[in-house]
Amino acid sequence: MGHEEELEAYRSQLLESLNSRPEIRSWSDPIQVYVNERRVGELESAGIGAMLQVQCVDHIETVQLRAEDGTLLGGLTALECGYRTDRVRLSADTVELSVHNLAQGGTLSALFTPAPSFWSRAWKSIADVTDRVVARRPEPALAYGMRTVAFTQALLAIAVVGLVADRITTGRTSDRTPSPVVQTATLSPAPAADMAKFEQRLDELVRMQAKVDDALGSQQKGVVQLQQALVKLSSTQESFESNVLTVREEIEKRLETVGRETDRQTRQMASRGRVEQEQLEAAIQNLTADNHRLAKEVVSLEEYNQVLKTKLQTAVASASKAVDPSPERLLKMADSLQATQQQMPFLFWVTFSDGTSQESIDKWVYEMQGHKGAVSEGWQEVRIVPPAVPPDRFLEQIRGEKIVKAARIGQ
């Protein structure tokens, strides 16, 4: 066989297999359930109802029902979002499929319902007949009780009709007796026997009637109880509905309150923001004005300073004209001034690092050839011989010391 023929034979075989879908008989083996071509469970279908519920993280795209031999029995393609239901018929049995897809995933519900049995079908037929016999259709909840009563009444009527027919037959038989002699002879025992039989049947009838009355009584009680239960149920349902309504109203109210609260907070925040912005703008304006004022003051102070300098120069010139010091005197004055400056101690304030012992401080002061002075708010006054370097540089050196935390000149 060539390749073309082999391929054609294969294609025909596949088409034939697709065409001859297997005949689905009543199912006794479990039905395999697949979601998105992945097996998720099975429905036990041995003559009883069964249910399978599956919750998936992913969307359900397809649902397939397969027999144990792999035959595809039915299935559905689900909607991307929302409900889809389908009924798959397997001979007389059915499987109700229901898929609900949400953004969070999908849910599948599969309900197997077997074909009704002979007795349930028979009972359904009788119930239909009695339904037709009962002229006034009662409420659906009472239908079962009324059907039973109607069925009992029908039985009773059949029994009465049977008795009457029997009686008529007996009467006709006695009418057909030709001989008055025989009739006389037979009349005496016959009514007694008939009467006994009749009495017996009447007794039976009375007993049956009593039974029927009992049954009717119990049925009525049942009906009354059923009605009470229905009343309770309806009141419960009403209260439940009113509760649901209340809850819904409450939720709506809360939503409104929450909305209002949110709006109020937003407005408050916005107004607060505006106020703060205005305050900031005012502060900036004040600062700008102060800045201008300060700049003007600086300018005027500089001008005043210039004036003072000029006055000083004038005063010095006039003084130099008035006094003519000799160079020797000037040198003496300079020396005395230097000596005075050297005799004056250099004073500065210092704080020490935490945990520095008094001994270390004393040692440090001694090394500096200085003397400790007053202590004020943690600052130690130290007097030393004026250093050779300028005060700022000296303070920098001091601050570099290990035990010194800070140092300054003024108090």
Next chain:
Amino acid sequence: MAVTRMHNTLSKSHVMADRMATVNRLEEVVSTSDEFDQVVSQALPVLLDRATGYTKRFLRETGQWNDDIEHEKFALRWGSEYLERFLVCGRSEVPCRPLFLFDSLVAKQHSKPEPFCYHPDLLRPLGRFLDGLVARAVVSRDALIALYHHSYGWGAGDVIAVTGLNGLESQRIYKNFRRWRESGWQRTMDEVGLTKAELAELGQQQQRHRQRFNGEAERLIRVAQGHYRKSEPDHYPCLSRSQWGEMFTQGYGCDYRIWHLALCLDCMQTAWGLGSSGSLTGEKPRLELQVRP
């Protein structure tokens, strides 16, 4: 001669006209499930060719196509698979235009990562046999149980012992075996297009070079199992021996054992002997491929 040619030409043009009419009908809206069944059942050849064509195109575009009968059969097989799903699931999509619905179904399948198990070695008779068996095991419990027989040569009793099943499940295993022997195996062979000659050749190869045959089968079945195990319930991963032991001892995960052990050679080795309360203490099972059911 000329008459015959003319007759052929006429016949071809007639077929073409029929196909066009069928395609046109498939493009129209169908409103009920019954109408869907009727329209689609009359168009099976057209739809099969269409799905096969799409599959060929997919294989070409993904660099997996060769012009040989193996690839043609592979494309036909998957076309048929898509068509079967369409026949069943498409009914729930009415009202619809069947042709467009079918195209979208195939496109959706081909947009999935690895829509089917493709490996050049799986297109040869032994590969097709194994691919067919494992693919069928995913959708058929009969085939799944039969996989124990085809892989290790076990009967129903052995399967029950190895998987540690109880009485009720055991009855089911016997039924699975029976159905597989009666129809399942033949149906699977038909689906993968294995001819009688090819099956006979496989049997002869097995007899002549048993070890080499089983070695090759083990290599290929691992490829197929690796792909189709993705169809398992997603909470069925491979387990350690202690985890398998706990499952067997406490008696839960019946489905887990049946599914996973059939589809995983390594886990079968790992869990060997746990299900039989120590009665299976022999050497761990090796693949002993059985061609016949």
